[in-house]
Amino acid sequence: MSDLLDRLRQRGWRMTAQRRVVAEVLDGEHVHLTADEVLARATVRLPEISRATVYNTLGELVSLGEVTEVATDGRAKRYDPNAHRPHQHLICSHCGAIRDVHPAGDPLADLPDSERFGFTVSEVEMTYRGLCPDCNHA
Amino acid sequence: MSDLLDRLRQRGWRMTAQRRVVAEVLDGEHVHLTADEVLARATVRLPEISRATVYNTLGELVSLGEVTEVATDGRAKRYDPNAHRPHQHLICSHCGAIRDVHPAGDPLADLPDSERFGFTVSEVEMTYRGLCPDCNHA
């Protein structure tokens, strides 16, 4: 945890109370929170924190590569603190639960040159969908 | 084109001028339009059509499996009329251009049982990202 804060400081981040709280919230939870959920948890520790600051800080963490944005559907983006281990997502189509998964193989290699249309392809994002055990039984 | 309209009628769709126009707009274009773009094109042919109707109709086409929704990022959803041929998407991270692509291999098979957490996994959606030729040179 203080690893994250250290890394940020080393990159010249000005360490404010607000940024610390946002970083700690993300780092502490291993689920994928929405910006509003981050705000709610941050507010517990630092009641005056503003929505704009949470958005700013999340945006900065994303561009620093410390967290990744997951746009699961048309709803709110979720923020995934587990950015250093490449992984994909498995989402329950019914209740929206998300799990990190690690498929075998290299999906980038599965896209032949003839299907790249001159693009410089740099990443691939896979979303598996299905029913989680709970929703499957119900 | 009238294939689509026939299929819809056979499923008990009440064929109104509005629905016909929306279906024709989607069927005519082989790009991936946003709801607003569909509305704009529909308005050319049928000026009184309302936004709510376009959203309703798109939603119905999606649940009938005739078009698929593509939530590329936090922006507006796009509607993909090419729902009958399975395919994935390649998106330019800079300008947002989308192309349909057909990767080799079966991504569902790449997810081992140990990574399924009891889910009944039914589909996978892959999004390749990179720079299109135009944005790469600029």
Add this chain to the structure above:
DNA sequence: TCCTACGATGGACCAAGTCCAAGTCAATAC
């Protein structure tokens, strides 16, 4: 301890999408 540029604030604003009460009309029945 003082300065100052970087960061935080909150309230207005925006875009995408949903909801709803009232009006309209496609398809069936006669």
Add this chain to the structure above:
DNA sequence: GTATTGACTTGGACTTGGTCCATCGTAGGA
């Protein structure tokens, strides 16, 4: 051809998720 009716459409208000900006506050260097 006309009547009937329930499904469809309308448009405007509303909601959600997010951005912008002028102003104020403060972290961290000198």
